[in-house]
Amino acid sequence: MINLYADVAVIGAGPAGLAAAISAHENGAKNVIVLDRNSWLGGILPQCIHDGFGVEETGTSMTGPEYAEMYINAAKKQGITFMNETMVLQFDKNRKIIAINKKGLHEIKAKSIVLAMGCREKTRWNIMIPGDRPSGIYTAGVAQAFINLYNIMVGKKVIILGSGDVGLIMARRLKFEGAKVLGVVEILPYASGLPRNVVQCLDDYGTPLYLNHTITYIQGRERLESVTIAQVDEKMNVIPGTEREIECDTLLLSLGLIPENELSRNVGIEIDDVTGGPIIDQYFETSLPGVFACGNCLQVYDTVDVLAMDAKKAGKYAVKNSIKQNKDINVKAGKGIRYVIPQKISEPGKIRFTSRVEKPCESPILRLVSGDKEILKKKLRWANPANMVEFDAVISAETIKSDTALEVLLDGC
């Protein structure tokens, strides 16, 4: 057993882990260790070769690899310790981490832990598509890694199920690499990816987007031979008679992402059923004192910019070790709102909230209330589930003392 000590140990060296580690170091943590199972730093960024990263944060549009390099260089300059090809097996309530790599088993005692494990893609089995089990079915991110990192082309005639951003980006990428992209099939009445990706990945190349459609059957003996698509009604039930078989050799699944929290669950950290990430307070601290969460293991962000800015805050608060107060008030998602983060508030002050709405809506009014007291009222030009809604609000000491849960809601939808 190799014994190590860290002021702040960060689990995951993707964009969130890098940003949190840099910020922890800048805020006084001398000994910062970042653990990652891959042989490289930056997580998924090196395979995201398209641009659009860093616009909100730096004012320049970078590609994924360029954005990653900016953070990796900064981290290396600060002397942050990276342990690559290292798998964290578990950590306990006293923040003792057990990790393994080629050198052997490591025990890392950490004053604070920052969780930055990222997320995983949903697969065929999350939505149970009936049919055969041929080859040629990939999640969009795996296809992206094959094509952009390993130079392996996935197929020639492609159908994409789900209009998440990775799926849209891959529709364009596959076109560039000479594949026929027969269409993107989306069960919802609107695209779930960002508007700009619908424009520049589908519209630009005339790739059809089948809204209110889903795949009802997968057929193929060895390799995928066809999929059957059908229209759905408002309740997402298949409308009989609308089925249509489409010949294809490849199916990409872009069905959404699930925060990766196996380690968090094992140690008993409370998880939010809607976000799939840990329940946190305004300091990004989870229900386990001294353990903080950021990045896509906390909530699936739409841009790396906002993710990194939040992760920097998590890294800063982690330096203070535990900020847990005895008394918390809850923040609830009300009408029209799917979730709100932070879910708990323990101290008065100006707080940045992030949330997601339930459905697209023109000029709604966002409200934050404590009982019948209105704390914030803000008119939005539009709201879209694909775009996170961020807002600041000042929470007073009285509000916290009142012991009434805060509620975020959307009016006029």
Next chain:
Amino acid sequence: MAVEQEITCIVCPIGCKILVRATENQFELLDGNKCKKGIEYARNEALDPRRMLTSSILVKNGEWPLVSVRSSKPVPKPKILAVLKEIKKAEVNAPIKSGQLIIKNVADTKIDIVATKSIKK
């Protein structure tokens, strides 16, 4: 005749819906942009649409088989296929530094193709 059109801005992920009025060579911004970059984008999109192009190029003797690349400037939309064709034919030796020039004046566009990743030997 000037026509009003709604342009979805693609500069950043917000995707502002910008309302413009444009003829073949005249442009008027009406509403909807949240930042200055949006004005520029909407003008270009109405008069001369361009796209930043990203792809990858084969690497010889590198730790990875590919290097990711980008166009130095947005490429006129009608030229995209021609640029991609040249990118496909290219091959480059490792080591490569991020920002390194890979193809100069690609497909006669006066635009260069540069590496976005460093690749070791």
